[in-house]
Amino acid sequence: MYFTPPLARLIEEFQKLPGVGPKSAQRMAFHVLGMTHESVKSFADSMIDAKEKVRNCSRCFHLSAADPCELCTNERRDRQQVCVVADSRDVIALERTREYKGSYHVLTGLISPLDGKGPDELTIRELVNRVNDDQVRELILAINPTVEGDATVLYISSLIKPFNTKITRIAFGLPVGADLEYADDMTLSKALEGRREL
Numbered sequence: 001m002y003f004t005p006p007l008a009r010l011i012e013e014f015q016k017l018p019g020v021g022p023k024s025a026q027r028m029a030f031h032v033l034g035m036t037h038e039s040v041k042s043f044a045d046s047m048i049d050a051k052e053k054v055r056n057c058s059r060c061f062h063l064s065a066a067d068p069c070e071l072c073t074n075e076r077r078d079r080q081q082v083c084v085v086a087d088s089r090d091v092i093a094l095e096r097t098r099e100y101k102g103s104y105h106v107l108t109g110l111i112s113p114l115d116g117k118g119p120d121e122l123t124i125r126e127l128v129n130r131v132n133d134d135q136v137r138e139l140i141l142a143i144n145p146t147v148e149g150d151a152t153v154l155y156i157s158s159l160i161k162p163f164n165t166k167i168t169r170i171a172f173g174l175p176v177g178a179d180l181e182y183a184d185d186m187t188l189s190k191a192l193e194g195r196r197e198l
Contacts, residue, residue, distance in 0.1 A: 007033070059130075061106040061123045063088040071104060078102040080137040084127065084156065086110050086149070089181040090142060097189040102140070105130060110148040111155055119155060128159050140195055141169040144179055157198050168195040 003011060007029060014025035032040060056062070057069035064070060071077060071091075081102030085091055091104050107122045119125075131139060139160055143149040157167055170191045180188065 056106070056108065060104045061108055061126070062091050062104055076101070079134050081140065082127075082130065082134075082136050082138070083140040083142050085142050085180070086144065086152075093180045093183060093188060094142060094192070097185050097192065099189045099192050102138075107143075107152065110143070110146075111152045112148045122152075124156060124159070127156065131160055131163050131165055136163075136165050138166045138168060140192075141167065141198070142180065142192075143169070153198070167198045169198055170195040 010029040010032065011022075011025045014020055014028045015022060017025075020028070032043075035043070053065045054063050055065070055067065057064050057067055057072055059068045059072045062069050062071060066073070078101055082105050083094065083100060083102055084105045084107060085094070086107050086109060088106055091106060094100050094104075105123065105127050107124065107127070109117050109122055111117060111119055111122065130136065139156075141153050141156065143153055153169060160167055183191075
């Protein structure tokens with residue numbers, strides 16, 4: 001199928017997004033062409049703005065335009081209870097439940113030798129420092145029950161055991177291999193309530 005070069009490039013760029021196939025990319029590209037010039041400029045500006053301003057918080061590694069982030073500067077949150085997640089999407093999923101009042105630590109991934117991700121590519125060293133410096137009372141491991149997730153949980157547990165810190169893992173009312181970001185609020189809420197010590 002022939003597309004004029006600027007349209008073909010736009011379709012190609014949309015196809016680079018996760019979960020977007022050729023047909024969806026074409027629909028998005030044609031939608032953009034139907035938008036007003038101002039709307040397209042606003043859309044493009046918002047992408048550039050997000051890319052330039054959003055960074056990892058230097059304390060918890062959650063994505064934020066502020067450093068430290070809004071969660072870390074919230075005085076009402078319990079700094080001695082830390083929920084460890086793989087990425088920022090998991091923080092957002094857990095925050096939707098409105099049940100958790102502690103702080104977070106984002107690993108920025110999971111241990112996955114096949115993908116070339118070892119412990120040094122994650123924020124595990126920073127987590128261990130936080131547990132020590134903040135005298136963390138409880139570390140909640142809210143990590144997906146996958147091969148990579150389980151390997152990451154075991155590795156973190158072995159590093160934290162010497163500290164006087166309770167280590168729990170959230171209970172999963174989710175099928176093995178499911179992702180936190182797609183779980184409904186009630187399932188996540190119950191999973192937090194039913195966490196168990198490792």
